[in-house]
Amino acid sequence: MRLVESIRSIFKVPEIRNRILFTLGLLIVYRIGAHIPTPGIDGAALSKFLTERAAAMMGFFDIFTGGALSQMAIFALGVMPYISASIIFQLLTVVIPALGKLAKEGEAGRKKIVKYTRYATVGIATIQSFGIAVGLEGMAGGAFVQDPGWSFRLITMITLTSGAVFLMWLGEQITERGIGNGISLIIFAGIVAGLPTAIMSIVALVRAGELSIFFVLILLVMLVGIVVGIVFIERGLRKIPVQYARKVVGKKVFGGQSTHLPLKVNTAGVIPPIFASSIIMFPATITGFIAIPWVQSIAEQLAPGNLVYITILVGGIIFFSYFYTAVIFNPVDIAENLQKHGGFIPGIRPGQKTTEYIYRVLSRLTFVGAIYLSVVCIIPEILIGSFGIPLHLAFFFGGTSLLIVVAVALDTVSQIESHLVTRSYDGFLKKGRLKGSKG
Numbered sequence: 285m286r287l288v289e290s291i292r293s294i295f296k297v298p299e300i301r302n303r304i305l306f307t308l309g310l311l312i313v314y315r316i317g318a319h320i321p322t323p324g325i326d327g328a329a330l331s332k333f334l335t336e337r338a339a340a341m342m343g344f345f346d347i348f349t350g351g352a353l354s355q356m357a358i359f360a361l362g363v364m365p366y367i368s369a370s371i372i373f374q375l376l377t378v379v380i381p382a383l384g385k386l387a388k389e390g391e392a393g394r395k396k397i398v399k400y401t402r403y404a405t406v407g408i409a410t411i412q413s414f415g416i417a418v419g420l421e422g423m424a425g426g427a428f429v430q431d432p433g434w435s436f437r438l439i440t441m442i443t444l445t446s447g448a449v450f451l452m453w454l455g456e457q458i459t460e461r462g463i464g465n466g467i468s469l470i471i472f473a474g475i476v477a478g479l480p481t482a483i484m485s486i487v488a489l490v491r492a493g494e495l496s497i498f499f500v501l502i503l504l505v506m507l508v509g510i511v512v513g514i515v516f517i518e519r520g521l522r523k524i525p526v527q528y529a530r531k532v533v534g535k536k537v538f539g540g541q542s543t544h545l546p547l548k549v550n551t552a553g554v555i556p557p558i559f560a561s562s563i564i565m566f567p568a569t570i571t572g573f574i575a576i577p578w579v580q581s582i583a584e585q586l587a588p589g590n591l592v593y594i595t596i597l598v599g600g601i602i603f604f605s606y607f608y609t610a611v612i613f614n615p616v617d618i619a620e621n622l623q624k625h626g627g628f629i630p631g632i633r634p635g636q637k638t639t640e641y642i643y644r645v646l647s648r649l650t651f652v653g654a655i656y657l658s659v660v661c662i663i664p665e666i667l668i669g670s671f672g673i674p675l676h677l678a679f680f681f682g683g684t685s686l687l688i689v690v691a692v693a694l695d696t697v698s699q700i701e702s703h704l705v706t707r708s709y710d711g712f713l714k715k716g717r718l719k720g721s722k723g
Contacts, residue, residue: 293704296572300463300703307462310454311473317359317450318352318474322443324418324436327355348561348685350474358447360416361409362465363472366452367562369404373397374611405452406445412443412696464696468554472692474683503673507681510660514690517656519683520549524642529626545618545629547646549560550653552608554691557661557684559608560600564593594665598658605654606647615642 295301319329331354349362373615377383377397388392417440421432434469448624451470489495523544538607621627630633632641664678674679 294700297703300700303461303463303703304700307458307464307469310462310466311469314451314454314470314473315350315477317447318350318357318477319355320358320549321356322360323439324430324441326428326430329359330420330661331355333428342522342621343460348471348474350477352474356416356420358443359442359451361412361448362468363448363451363455364562365409365412365448366401366455367403367558368408369401371559371562372444373401374608377611378607387556394519402449402452406449408450410441413441413448415442417441429615442529463699464692467695468692471558471688475689479680503681507686510663510681510686511690514660514687515694517549517653518553518691518694522547522549524645525630526622527626529628529631543627545622545642547613547642547649548653549649550605550656551613551646551650552605552653554600554684554687555608556604556654556657557597557687559604560597560661561684563600564596594662601657601661602654605650605657609646610649611645615639615646618642630715648688657687 294304308486348364350358351357352362354361356597359494370605377387383397388394390461417437420440421436423430452467455466455470458464458469460466462469466662486495486500490497492632526543526545528541528543541613619635619642622629622638623634629638629641661683664673664683667678667681
């Protein structure tokens with residue numbers, strides 16, 4: 285009953301209602317575009333061919349594009365060019381001092397970096413779409429291309445690049461005028477769109493005798509356990525106690541209160557798996573469409589289930605966990621702000637010692653978060669290798685897709701929750717907030 289009342293409260297607030305409806309409207313536009321074919325391509329025949337010849341690779345890609353890539357729809361590239369561009373510029377802000385200075389200039393600097401990221405997105409999408417066009421002409425003797433040549437390549441490049449840029453714009457509009465992070469919600473929508481197909485596939489495998497009902501029940505119990513674990517870690521906090529010194533101004537006493545500095549166990553969120561996956565997808569997208577033996581061997585190594593893929597994925601997750609945490613959380617700034625406002629951590633001297641202490645705690649938390657992300661992301665590999673679960677089903681029982689679904693759902697619910705609480709409505713849960721583990 286409490287949940288029903290909270291849902292009703294959403295539609296009592298015009299701003300929240302409009303934001304949610306706006307978000308749903310743009311996600312519907314995305315799903316419609318994921319089924320509009322690219323001109324000059326026999327999408328049905330191509331989808332059948334890719335499913336039969338490259339099921340693992342296409343199943344992996346389609347998780348992030350909502351089935352648009354295997355059908356070669358106008359949104360075939362998804363939001364991965366934008367994510368790749370974001371990775372590049374976040375790395376460059378550390379390497380290039382001028383970009384690093386821009387990142388510290390507040391809103392004005394952020395807008396310039398966003399502009400550069402958009403330009404890079406167009407460049408990456410153009411390269412990927414050209415590689416796909418050339419690959420399609422050489423695939424199966426060009427059987428899927430109606431009129432090969434430079435006219436086809438240009439049309440394909442313009443169509444796919446425009447689709448990627450349009451999705452980038454959709455994501456920005458959702459973030460600005462809707463609820464939640466737009467890019468994450470687009471990926472979320474693409475993953476969830478595959479759930480009905482996955483359920484029907486499981487039913488078909490059970491009827492065919494390839495999977496037992498008992499084993500499916502075990503998988504469902506495991507899925508619930510993984511989701512609970514993800515929620516527990518994502519909401520987990522390490523509270524560092526902070527004490528503020530008392531100040532006497534005239535006859536008034538200021539400060540003296542105790543508080544805490546909350547550090548999330550997984551500060552980087554789902555960004556490391558998304559970034560690591562996009563690193564694999566960028567070269568794999570191009571190599572998967574080039575009909576040259578040695579190039580195809582590279583594409584096979586980058587497919588899920590291979591040691592090279594697992595190594596790159598885990599290495600990327602660990603690297604981006606530390607890197608992204610360092611980008612969004614600076615212990616030096618935290619220590620300076622505490623000292624400036626008369627705050628200190630009991631038993632730790634202000635200044636450099638406080639910075640070192642926060643950095644040490646944050647490093648340990650980041651290590652735990654990186655291991656947790658890596659374990660969840662390799663669960664599909666275990667299901668594929670040990671139990672023979674098809675790839676398009678295994679990724680719904682773990683991996684980047686499940687992480688994104690749960691984390692994005694939690695983030696979106698939290699944003700709705702905050703809107704409700706600020707307008708004096710009860711939230712979805714008791715006391716109007718989501719609870720997590722605390723340490």
